[in-house]
Each structure stands twice: as structure tokens, then as C-alpha cells.
Amino acid sequence: AQKVTQAQTEISVVEKEDVTLDCVYETRDTTYYLFWYKQPPSGELVFLIRRNSFDEQNEISGRYSWNFQKSTSSFNFTITASQVVDSAVYFCALSGFTGGGNKLTFGTGTQLKVEL
Amino acid sequence: DGGITQSPKYLFRKEGQNVTLSCEQNLNHDAMYWYRQDPGQGLRLIYYSQIVNDFQKGDIAEGYSVSREKKESFPLTVTSAQKNPTAFYLCASSIGDGSYNEQFFGPGTRLTVL
Numbered sequence: 001a002q003k004v005t006q007a008q009t010e011i012s013v014v015e016k017e018d019v020t021l022d023c024v025y026e027t028r029d030t031t032y033y034l035f036w037y038k039q040p041p042s043g044e045l046v047f048l049i050r051r052n053s054f055d056e057q058n059e060i061s062g063r064y065s066w067n068f069q070k071s072t073s074s075f076n077f078t079i080t081a082s083q084v085v086d087s088a089v090y091f092c093a094l095s096g097f098t099g100g101g102n103k104l105t106f107g108t109g110t111q112l113k114v115e116l
Numbered sequence: 117d118g119g120i121t122q123s124p125k126y127l128f129r130k131e132g133q134n135v136t137l138s139c140e141q142n143l144n145h146d147a148m149y150w151y152r153q154d155p156g157q158g159l160r161l162i163y164y165s166q167i168v169n170d171f172q173k174g175d176i177a178e179g180y181s182v183s184r185e186k187k188e189s190f191p192l193t194v195t196s197a198q199k200n201p202t203a204f205y206l207c208a209s210s211i212g213d214g215s216y217n218e219q220f221f222g223p224g225t226r227l228t229v230l
Contacts, residue, residue, distance in 0.1 A: 009156070033216050043204065045159075045221040052216065091158060095215040103174070104219060106158035 002027045004094050006107035013082050013114055021077040021110045023092030029053070032096030034068065034075045035104065039089040051075065053096075082114045118143045120222035122207050127227045129201075137192045137225045139207035148190035149208040149219060152176060159206060165190055166213040194227065201229045 003026040013019045025034065036048040049059065051068050059066045063080045079086055089111050093104045120141045129135045141148065147166050151159040161174030165184040179198025184190055190209075194201045206224045210217040 004158070031215075035218060037221075043206075043224040043226075045206065045208075047218045047220065050216065050218050097215065103161055103164065104159075106160075108156065108158045 002094050002105040004092050004105050004107035006092055006110050008110045010111040015083060015114055015116055016081050018080050019082050021090050023075045025073050025094045027096050029096035035093040036077050037091045084114050087112060087114045120207055120209055122222040122225050127225055129229050131229055132196045134196060135194050137205055139190045140188055141209045143209055145209035145211050147210045147213045150192045151206045153204040201227060
């Protein structure tokens with residue numbers, strides 16, 4: 001079975017602080033994909049990144065960066081110099097053959113609050 | 117603009133009534149999905165459809181039904197058999213059903229059963 005664990009339920013930071021959101025996953029598949037989504041207060045999930053299991057290169061996109069480590073089954077997300085607009089719930093998700101096609105297994109999410 | 121629309125945004129129903137949630141996409145995506153979100157929980161898959169006139173149960177299909185008569189539309193009916201229907205419902209679509217395809221989400225419908 002596939003499982004995604006986001007142990008941090010809620011994180012509060014002051015604007016301009018860096019913050020890392022943790023994601024640990026479990027799967028028996030050798031080929032799988034990891035995703036991060038952002039859910040702002042409006043409710044709609046916004047796709048942030050996809051990473052396949054064969055690509056362990058870290059990725060940076062502006063203030064966002066992702067660290068994928070197969071050895072620890074982790075796919076952590078760091079926001080540098082956080083801003084109030086980053087306040088949202090962030091979900092890590094996993095898909096693979098075991099789950100069946102494009103069925104996503106979501107973590108329970110991390111609520112990020114960025115305050116002035 | 118291409119995207120996914122869900123209507124209505126808020127829906128109130130009396131206990132025992134069936135209710136249908138609308139989901140329409142103009143992204144020309146083959147696959148569509150329905151998720152349920154409860155406070156403090158991740159999204160759980162209700163039903164998904166990989167192609168018109170075909171759909172499969174997800175992890176929590178009991179008390180729900182769907183249809184996929186058109187590529188653009190994937191309505192979800194919450195029946196009276198669903199024991200705890202109050203939740204936030206999200207519809208999504210993807211180009212194909214491969215595990216590498218990211219899913220695009222609609223704005224959601226918040227259903228409250230009184």
C-alpha cells in the first residue's frame with residue numbers, strides 16, 4: 001500500500017523566515033511520482049511540482065525548492081524568505097503503479113501561517 | 117480560459133435528500149476525479165473516470181454515484197446512503213491516466229447536510 005506522511009500539522013513563521021515542510025512516503029513501486037500542491041483559503045488545489053523516482057536532483061523555482069532523497073523516502077519542500085501570500089495548506093502526494101494508474105495518495109497536509 | 121468549474125460553491129441539503137454536484141472541464145482532458153476533503157485530513161478519492169462511459173470506484177465510493185456521458189462533464193451524486201456527507205468536494209482532471217500526469221483541480225463545492 002502507498003502512504004504519505006506529513007507529520008507537521010501546522011507551522012507558524014514570521015515573514016521573511018525560511019520554512020521547510022516535511023514529506024515522507026512509502027511505496028513498493030520502483031517507478032513512482034511525487035507531487036506538491038498548495039491549497040490557499042479559496043480551496044482550489046494548485047499544482048507546484050512533480051518529481052519522478054529516478055530523478056533525485058533538487059529543484060529550485062524562485063523562493064521554492066524541493067529536496068528529494070530516496071534513501072530516506074523524503075520529498076521536502078522549502079520556502080525561502082516566506083511571505084504572507086504563502087499562507088496555505090500544502091499537500092504532498094504520491095502516485096504509482098500500485099495505487100492504480102493516476103490515483104494520487106495524499107498526505108494530511110501542513111497548514112502554513114506566515115505572519116507579519 | 118481553460119479550467120475546471122464546479123457548481124455551486126456552497127450547497128445545503130436536508131438529511132435524506134440526494135444531491136448532485138457539477139464538474140465541467142474545458143481542458144480536453146480524458147481523466148476526471150472526485151475527491152472528498154474533511155477538516156484536518158488529506159483528500160480521499162471517491163470515483164475516477166479514465167474515459168467517457170467508464171468509471172471506477174475509489175477508496176470511499178459507498179453512498180456516491182457518478183456518470184461520464186460526456187468528456188467535459190463528471191457529475192457526482194451524493195445519495196442518502198452516504199452516512200456523513202458534509203464535506204468539501206473537489207473535482208480534478210488530467211490529460212491521461214498515467215501516474216506521471218499532474219491533476220488540475222476545480223474550486224470545490226462545500227456541502228452541508230442539515
